[in-house]
Amino acid sequence: MTDPDLSRRIRDAGGRVTTARLAVLRCLADADxxxxxxxxxxHLGRNSDHVPDRVTIYRAIDWxxxxxxxxxxxxxxxxxxxEPVEDKEAHAHFQCRRCAQTRCLPAPTPPLPPLPPGYAAExxxxxxxxxxxxxxxxxxx
Amino acid sequence: MTDPDLSRRIRDAGGRVTTARLAVLRCLADADxxxxxxxxxxHLGRNSDHVPDRVTIYRAIDWxxxxxxxxxxxxxxxxxxxEPVEDKEAHAHFQCRRCAQTRCLPAPTPPLPPLPPGYAAExxxxxxxxxxxxxxxxxxx
DNA sequence: GTCTTTTTGCCATTTTATTGCATTTTTAAC
DNA sequence: GTTAAAAATGCAATAAAATGGCAAAAAGAC
Ligand SMILES: [Mn+2]
Ligand SMILES: [Mn+2]
Ligand SMILES: [Zn+2]
Ligand SMILES: [Zn+2]
Numbered sequence: 001m002t003d004p005d006l007s008r009r010i011r012d013a014g015g016r017v018t019t020a021r022l023a024v025l026r027c028l029a030d031a032d033x034x035x036x037x038x039x040x041x042x043h044l045g046r047n048s049d050h051v052p053d054r055v056t057i058y059r060a061i062d063w064x065x066x067x068x069x070x071x072x073x074x075x076x077x078x079x080x081x082x083e084p085v086e087d088k089e090a091h092a093h094f095q096c097r098r099c100a101q102t103r104c105l106p107a108p109t110p111p112l113p114p115l116p117p118g119y120a121a122e123x124x125x126x127x128x129x130x131x132x133x134x135x136x137x138x139x140x141x
Numbered sequence: 142m143t144d145p146d147l148s149r150r151i152r153d154a155g156g157r158v159t160t161a162r163l164a165v166l167r168c169l170a171d172a173d174x175x176x177x178x179x180x181x182x183x184h185l186g187r188n189s190d191h192v193p194d195r196v197t198i199y200r201a202i203d204w205x206x207x208x209x210x211x212x213x214x215x216x217x218x219x220x221x222x223x224e225p226v227e228d229k230e231a232h233a234h235f236q237c238r239r240c241a242q243t244r245c246l247p248a249p250t251p252p253l254p255p256l257p258p259g260y261a262a263e264x265x266x267x268x269x270x271x272x273x274x275x276x277x278x279x280x281x282x
Numbered sequence: 283g284t285c286t287t288t289t290t291g292c293c294a295t296t297t298t299a300t301t302g303c304a305t306t307t308t309t310a311a312c
Numbered sequence: 313g314t315t316a317a318a319a320a321t322g323c324a325a326t327a328a329a330a331t332g333g334c335a336a337a338a339a340g341a342c
Contacts, residue, residue: 076214130263
């Protein structure tokens with residue numbers, strides 16, 4: 001997805017197109033797996049000249065999440081992980097219990113189970129817990 | 142589940158049956174929804190005379206989790222949530238995005254999606270995000 | 283009860299995230 | 313392109329959740 005496209009999405013959501021927001025959204029869109037705010041910061045440090053403050057990263061991610069451009073995943077780790085909200089949607093995630101790697105899986109959304117009265121569902125998330133290939137073979141001791 | 146039963150499970154796992162472990166396991170077993178360590182502490186404060194230190198709660202929960210007596214859920218909130226590992230297994234959870242309430246749902250485990258080569262799945266978790274009844278009607282403003 | 287090992291309490295520290303406020307950037311109007 | 317209003321940022325302080333070190337206490341074996 002091109003920068004003008006991302007700018008447009010930010011503007012359409014009613015916000016100002018700032019370098020920080022654009023860089024964060026770009027970063028998450030380019031990554032092939034969900035990232036923590038610190039990982040975003042690290043990526044930006046490697047790929048840009050001006051690195052926004054850590055707090056700015058948090059605020060940019062928050063804004064993007066509140067306005068539906070990125071999504072926070074449910075995790076077992078301490079840090080939050082975010083991924084862009086794309087066209088193709090509804091896939092599962094694998095989380096390694098040892099290295100905390102989180103990767104997207106091409107799995108269809110399971111059907112929505114019945115909820116208690118008055119409850120409203122907005123999203124269904126499927127998480128597979130286990131060991132990634134590297135952690136299982138002990139390549140990363 | 143009775144106290145001797147719980148003690149037995151702790152001893153069978155190879156650990157000492159301490160008041161803290163027993164109280165924490167009892168607390169999680171009695172609760173009708175997954176609890177955070179702080180919530181466990183709070184419950185114990187209301188239902189017991191001696192309240193273990195916060196760090197002890199953390200360590201007791203950790204031990205129980207490592208030995209398979211309780212399970213940590215994937216959450217969107219900052220605090221971890223734990224539930225006892227019971228006989229009847231594999232149910233989904235609802236998480237309210239406003240009040241962070243987390244409750245168990247009677248939903249069957251979805252089938253395990255195909256994983257990348259070398260990956261090993263250990264558990265499948267289904268999370269429903271949305272608004273609980275109270276938050277939807279604004280009973281808890 | 284005595285002995286050995288495990289667990290606990292307390293304090294300090296770490297990790298992750300949030301808040302307050304002065305300064306800067308963005309955007310729109312001119 | 314200047315200017316003015318609104319929104320976003322940087323920086324320091326603070327908060328929330330969890331972890332680590334170590335001496336004291338409790339569990340279990342005898
Ligand atoms: Mn994904
Ligand atoms: Mn449950
Ligand atoms: Zn791994
Ligand atoms: Zn709620």
